Amino acid sequence: MFNLDDLDLVSRIATDADICFGRPYVRRHRVLVSLVLGFLASGSTVADVMREFPTLEEADINACLAHAERRRRSAALKAVAA
Numbered sequence: 001m002f003n004l005d006d007l008d009l010v011s012r013i014a015t016d017a018d019i020c021f022g023r024p025y026v027r028r029h030r031v032l033v034s035l036v037l038g039f040l041a042s043g044s045t046v047a048d049v050m051r052e053f054p055t056l057e058e059a060d061i062n063a064c065l066a067h068a069e070r071r072r073r074s075a076a077l078k079a080v081a082a
Contacts, residue, residue, distance in 0.1 A: 010070070012063035024067060026060045029053070036064040 014027040024033040031053055039049045046061050 009059065009063040009066045012060050013067045026056060026064065029055050029060065031056060031060075033064045033067055036061055037068055040065070 012027050013024050013033060015022060015024050019025060020030060020032055025031060026033065026036070036049055036053075036056075039052065040046075040061075044052075046058055049061055050056055050058065
């Protein structure tokens with residue numbers, strides 16, 4: 001799967017106010033992280049997502065999952081601190 005500390009995965013995700021309305025996207029592909037996660041949440045496999053977006057690599061999809069997990073952990077820490 002993926003390692004949350006893998007900087008290569010994290011470096012695949014970008015956020016830019018001028019690209020994709022400032023929402024996180026897969027660098028070099030402009031595919032929204034939320035779109036990839038939505039496909040996976042609806043039951044699509046990694047292979048299904050790669051067929052739908054042929055320019056993505058498996059590592060890009062894993063980076064989307066790692067990004068979501070980092071955000072989830074950050075939100076949980078903020079909730080505990082509050």
